[in-house]
Amino acid sequence: MNFITSGRDGRNEDLDGGAKIKIWAALFWIAVWEIVALFIGQEILLVSPVAVFLRFLELIVTIGFWKSIFFSLCRIAGGFFSALLTGILFAWVSSFCRFVRELAKPLMAVIKAAPVASFIILILIWVPSGNLSFAISFLIVLPVIYTNILYGLENADKELLEMAEVFRIPYSRRIRYIYLPQMAPYLRAACSVSLGLCWKAGVAAEVIGIPAGSIGEKLYEAKVYLETSDLFAWTVTIILLSVCFEKIFLFFLDKVIEME
């Protein structure tokens, strides 16, 4: 099984790369985009960054924009948090129950390997499209969290666990002082990766399922009506949401991990 590794303090430089992007590098690529858009000269094919920015400013003052964000955020974040809890619990049980571990192996392997589109279509048959992004976000995040947490648990310091056993340390304190610090790098790396994935997959599911009032529906409409500036403005919105959500979540996660 693959798992995500990370630095000693849990901060994976590649995964956290967003924070380290230099402004000059971003400006360079925006300039390239502007030049190419000017060269093509057809907004329907490639809209300029200025036009996208202006369209973005138009959108953020509308109630519909915030309603769509609220709709998608609730479902995608809900899927993420549900998968986080389920993955941790499932990994914890698997860490001491071989039967559950063996049982989970094929399930996780299938979830990881199956195309997201297949899941989207299958889930569309089972659940209303309104809850599709929740289910997809859950399925995308679950194996990443499960695999990493299980690896972290299996590699917890056996000597410290024996010490805890001899001193009869309550389980709550074992989690806080022995498991959590050792699992933190794996948990952090898994969350960092899954937060990006859940937005990608969640919005893709919405584009296919077209639940009313979702960001995916707006992207779909942009495609149908060839509103390229809307497509780009919504894409920028999704990137901002994904990055902000990740930063805020990891900030609080770090606070919990550092708490003594």
Added chain:
Amino acid sequence: MDIVINSLSKKYGEKEVIKNFSARIKDGSVLSVMAPSGGGKTTLLRILAGLETADKGYIEGLENKKVSMVFQEDRLCNDLNAITNIRIICGKKNNGPKGITDSRIYDELEKAGLKGNEKYPVRELSGGMRRRIAIVRALMADYDILILDEPFAGLDWENKKRMADYIKEKSKGKTVILVTHDKAEAEIMGGEILNLK
């Protein structure tokens, strides 16, 4: 109640590390077990601490007894300071009759010559300091039997003496079982010396 070890044997693969070992440890006494490296000392302590099971033989007198231990390795949480490492085993500050306040932990660390080092992550401390923190931790736990696996390893003679006096003072009336390969260490702890053969 005395601890009675009856014909204890333990094998790892083909290697028999403890062979038919018997002993009686009087309640409240100090027993130093001596043996060369690989002589089964740590295995014996691990069986007494409930971390291993013997292949043959049995031990009486451990029922309902609380064990505290200084392991051969320090087994401290490296990123935490000395105070928190001790708090892990004795819980949060509490005002009840059994509550262990921070000031008491500071006092105990001072007795072990660790004043001024209480707030550093233990990974930043020397091996000798870490060893003394592990000893203080074991003595601040709630226990009936204190098990010490080479507790003075890495300490200079002055600190060995200091910690031996500290252990004897804090463990009065409790059963202490120490293993060492150094006769001088067994002697400074007093009590009976037993060769594990």
